[in-house]
Amino acid sequence: MSKPLLHVNELEKVFSSRSMFRKKQVHAVQDVSFTLEAGEVLAIVGESGSGKSTVARMLTNLIPATSGDIVYNGESLRTNRQLRKKLPTFVQMIFQDPFAALNPHHTIGYIIGRPLQVHRLTQGDLRSRVLELLRKVGLSPEEDFIDKYPYQLSGGQKQRVVIAKVLGLAPKVIIADEPTSMLDVSIGIDIMNLLLDLKEKENLALMMITHNLGSARYMADRIAVMYAGRVMEYGPAEELIQNPQHPYTKLLLYSSPDPWREQTEVFEVVEAQVQDASGACCSFHNRCPFATDICRTKPVAIAQLENGHQVRCHLYA
């Protein structure tokens, strides 16, 4: 069997801090596993603090994992130093704030061209490579943009520059962390369409991080729903949206406004603090209207449903 482009296996991240009197640990990510292939889009959805960005930061080696493994094309990030060195040409990240991502003192040409010089990726004329990248992200006429400064561009244009800069390194995986959340809705849709288009043309694997199930549905082939550091539900995007199983996924779906959806289920979540993902019980039990004793006392394993649909809930154990 061929190796997946990206294989994430039982990833865990614990942040530790020490104050004068006690040591505190936050289980930010626990037992996260998935695969990602070229040409595929995986969306990671969850509320603030669910661990989405921590997963992304581990995948790009910005922070080390506490345990578990990240394997690119069969090479482990944990053990392979060569892979860590060449990682920027394998995986790149787009952040939500294009305003902060671009140095205001440099021209667009410099911003896009500099990583190509650093990683020695230009054969031939740097300027024509930058113009080609500007064309790829729809900033034309390219000659008009190359000598501009970030302040002369709109938010959507800035995000396109960020994408061009990332694209220059010819990564195989792009992780987009809320790439449209700071943009107007229509501009955000343009950016999502651009990413989908580039995914097809460049045969990229895309991982999209979002709070919004609507954007996840629009973009993704598969969706992973995270809560308190764990994947609660995972499956083909349309199946997960049409046939959600986990109470938390239902909560996310029924709390997002959708004038076209018939409200078939009334879902009243219990108000409570989000639990840490240390795993002694179901982390959603204190907010779940269906929780029983077992949810408060026993850890939950992932249950396999049909069509690759998985759910982490005692209701299905």
Ligand SMILES: Nc1ncnc2c1ncn2[C@@H]1O[C@H](COP(=O)(O)OP(=O)(O)OP(=O)(O)O)[C@@H](O)[C@H]1O
């Ligand atoms: N450097 C850190 N030190 C300690 N705790 C951290 C650190 N970074 C993240 N955390 C904690 O880890 C948990 C997950 O955070 P993370 O930023 O991954 O969530 P998120 O789902 O990406 O949230 P958001 O959507 O708001 O970006 C949170 O409880 C957060 O407070």
